[in-house]
Structures are given as C-alpha cells and as structure tokens.
Amino acid sequence: MMEGEVTARPTAIEIRDLRVDYGDFVAVDDVSLKVPAGEVFGLVGPNGAGKTSTFRVLATLMEPTYGEVFLDGVDILEDREQARRIVGYMPDLAPVPTDLKVWEFLDFHAAAYGIGRRKARRERVAECLEEVRMSDQRNAWCHKLSRGQTQRVVLAKTLLHRPRVMILDEPASGLDPLARRDLRTALRNLAKTGATVFVSSHILSELAEMCTSLCVMNRGKLLAAGTAEEVRRLLGNAGRKVTLHFVSRVEHAMAWMEGKPGIGAMEREGERVTVDLEGDDFLQSELMAGLVNEGFRMLSFEERRSSFEEILVEVAESNRK
Known part of the structure; x- marks a missing residue:
C-alpha cells in the first residue's frame, strides 16, 4: 500500500513521493502518505526501515533526494522557518545538558521558542512538566535523571511551544510500563486538542495500543497504512x-x-x-x-x-x- 489516507479530516501531514538516498543506499523509497489532523499516527518498522530518515526530513533537519512534504499546508522545503514553528521534534535518546536543573533546561528552550516573559515561561514549564508527570523533579539535575525520566523531560521540552504537529522518534524507549501508560494518555490528550502526533517505534503492539492509526515501513517502502486491525489484515499471514x-x-x-x-x-x-x-x-x-x-x-x-x-x-x- 503506497499511500495511506485515514479519514476525510483536514490533512496535517502530507508526504508526496519522498525519497532519501545516502550515496547508493536508498533509505526512503518513494513514500506517499497523508495523516489527518488530530491523529496519533504510528510509524513502525525494523531497524533500517527508513523511519528516522523520514522523521528527520519532516523535522526539517535534512533535505530529501526528492519529494514534497507539507505540514498543516506549509511546504517545509520552501518555508522552513514557518514549518519549524508548527513542528515539535523529539529524537530517539535526545541528550540533555549535565549542568542544568530540569526547570532551567526547559526555561532555556521556552525562551528560545519565544515565550518571552519570565512568568509566562514559568507557567508553561510547569504545565509541560505536569503533562509528563515530572513536576516533582523540576529541581533535579538533568544528569541525575534516569533514562525514562530524561525521555519525559525531552517530551516536555517538545511540548513547550504547543506544536500543531509532533514528530516523536521512539519516545517510549526506556520507559517503564507505568510511564508508557502516562505517555499514551498524554499523546491522546494532545490529539484531542487538534494536534497531530506522528510517533515511531519498532514495537508494533506498543503502537497499536497508543495510536489511532499506523503504517509499516520496510527497506524504505511503505507497506501498509490504516487502523491496527487493517494493518494486521494487510500484512498478516492469510x-x-x-x-x-x-x-x-x-x-x-x-x-x-x-x-x-x-x-x-x-x-x-x-x-x-x-x-x-x-x-x-x-x-x-x-x-x-x-x-x-x-x-x-x-x-x-x-x-x-x-x-x-x-x-x-x-x-x-x-x-x-
């Protein structure tokens, strides 16, 4: 299935004939996909499937070999700055500084996002920490956080500027079952506000629980897209x-x-x-x-x-x- 179109709602993410080459290696091979607004949409595939390359293009961190990508109608190749106001990107195992407390790390990024007044930044930082269940760690040093706690703090950073499209690469990595449950709740709450969440994982059952729809990639190609049951039917053994x-x-x-x-x-x-x-x-x-x-x-x-x-x-x- 070369193109997935889940519902008739307004399109938040549209990918047209996306290709990413690294020399002679084709990482993403002519992928086309539409994701409606308000979806928690999953991207699953084994290592080397092309997930991270796709996400890096969507996050405006690399240019594709060819193809077009639109976020909320904005052509990300023609207007990168506008696209970056729309998108929030959380890479897999994102680093955090060792010499800042959690609130300082978030406050710094809030200022970078243009949340100018100190009181407004403080309030937004508190809201995002509460969203990821990390309010009690606001004064902890970043270098003392566990891997799962670090993931949650980076997710809070990604939420700061209220992005309309969120690109999350393996956000559940290192989270315990309770934290994964909280993550599912947070993502669904975001979708209810009209935001679109595009999330990747190599664990299909995890995405099936977390997402309203999903797609499967392998060797750079899109194999199937739809609800979890539709994907099961399309890819499962007859x-x-x-x-x-x-x-x-x-x-x-x-x-x-x-x-x-x-x-x-x-x-x-x-x-x-x-x-x-x-x-x-x-x-x-x-x-x-x-x-x-x-x-x-x-x-x-x-x-x-x-x-x-x-x-x-x-x-x-x-x-x-």
Missing part, C-alpha cells in the same frame, strides 16, 4: 489457526473436516482440535455453520491470527532474503 473444543465425537468431526476447502493440518489434544485454515472470514463461518448443521456439539470455536510481533518479525526477516 492462514489462521482455529481451535475447536468439542463435547464428544471428536474423531467423527475430524473425519468430516478432512478434505474440506481450506482445511490444512489438524492436531488433537483431548477434546480440542486445532486446525490450520487457509481462507477468509466467510470460509471460517462456513466451517462453523457446517459443523453445527452436522450435529457436532462444541463448547468453543476460537481463532488465532498472527500477533503484531509475529507480523513485524516476518517483515524484518524479509530483509535477509
């Missing part, structure tokens, strides 16, 4: 496993299923039979209906599809082929 828990007559049920369309290997464990099924939802419903019509009694009929981790492993392993 095959699925169904486990049937019978009340009785297990052997007869297995004999009846054998040779039916889409039925693959069957494995029995007690009263349960796991079946490899090649087909769509209609074929699965036909199997269920057929068993019931034949009088086979079942306690359950459960489907197992590829997990997000399995999908990403399959995508990553294609790099080796």
Whole structure:
C-alpha cells in the first residue's frame, strides 16, 4: 500500500513521493502518505526501515533526494522557518545538558521558542512538566535523571511551544510500563486538542495500543497504512489457526473436516482440535455453520491470527532474503 489516507479530516501531514538516498543506499523509497489532523499516527518498522530518515526530513533537519512534504499546508522545503514553528521534534535518546536543573533546561528552550516573559515561561514549564508527570523533579539535575525520566523531560521540552504537529522518534524507549501508560494518555490528550502526533517505534503492539492509526515501513517502502486491525489484515499471514473444543465425537468431526476447502493440518489434544485454515472470514463461518448443521456439539470455536510481533518479525526477516 503506497499511500495511506485515514479519514476525510483536514490533512496535517502530507508526504508526496519522498525519497532519501545516502550515496547508493536508498533509505526512503518513494513514500506517499497523508495523516489527518488530530491523529496519533504510528510509524513502525525494523531497524533500517527508513523511519528516522523520514522523521528527520519532516523535522526539517535534512533535505530529501526528492519529494514534497507539507505540514498543516506549509511546504517545509520552501518555508522552513514557518514549518519549524508548527513542528515539535523529539529524537530517539535526545541528550540533555549535565549542568542544568530540569526547570532551567526547559526555561532555556521556552525562551528560545519565544515565550518571552519570565512568568509566562514559568507557567508553561510547569504545565509541560505536569503533562509528563515530572513536576516533582523540576529541581533535579538533568544528569541525575534516569533514562525514562530524561525521555519525559525531552517530551516536555517538545511540548513547550504547543506544536500543531509532533514528530516523536521512539519516545517510549526506556520507559517503564507505568510511564508508557502516562505517555499514551498524554499523546491522546494532545490529539484531542487538534494536534497531530506522528510517533515511531519498532514495537508494533506498543503502537497499536497508543495510536489511532499506523503504517509499516520496510527497506524504505511503505507497506501498509490504516487502523491496527487493517494493518494486521494487510500484512498478516492469510492462514489462521482455529481451535475447536468439542463435547464428544471428536474423531467423527475430524473425519468430516478432512478434505474440506481450506482445511490444512489438524492436531488433537483431548477434546480440542486445532486446525490450520487457509481462507477468509466467510470460509471460517462456513466451517462453523457446517459443523453445527452436522450435529457436532462444541463448547468453543476460537481463532488465532498472527500477533503484531509475529507480523513485524516476518517483515524484518524479509530483509535477509
């Protein structure tokens, strides 16, 4: 899927035919994508997929080989300064100074963003620290923060100028489960204000929980975009496993299923039979209906599809082929 367009809402991020080359190496290969305003939109892919190169272009930190990028309608290649007022960028493992306290670090950036009056800066710093649950660390020295705390402080810095588009590269890196939950809440609250959050991770299940929509990249190409379930359907193996828990007559049920369309290997464990099924939802419903019509009694009929981790492993392993 070379282009993703999630909803009919106004477009906050539009990428057209983006390509990034490093010498003979193609990092981003003709990617086109539209992200509506108010989305928490995820970008997932294995290492080397092109995520960071894409984000660096969006953040106006590098020029693409060719292509066009618009943030809130602003052409970032034609008007970088205006684009930088719109965007907030958080790189993976961003450094913080060792000789400043947390509030001093944020106050410095607030001044750089043009929040001129000292009282206004102090209030905005306090708001951003509260947003990332770091108010109790405002007087801590930056060099004494844990990795997860550092990530949260850098996120607070990214929020200072109220960007309409946020580009977050692996923001959950180093966060514990509680902090990741707080991050999800903070990003969703930002989206409710109309801001657009474009966030990357190599953990697909993490993005599936965090984002309203997402896309998958590999080898510089955009493979799929949409909701988490749409991406699962587009990239997951067409095959699925169904486990049937019978009340009785297990052997007869297995004999009846054998040779039916889409039925693959069957494995029995007690009263349960796991079946490899090649087909769509209609074929699965036909199997269920057929068993019931034949009088086979079942306690359950459960489907197992590829997990997000399995999908990403399959995508990553294609790099080796």
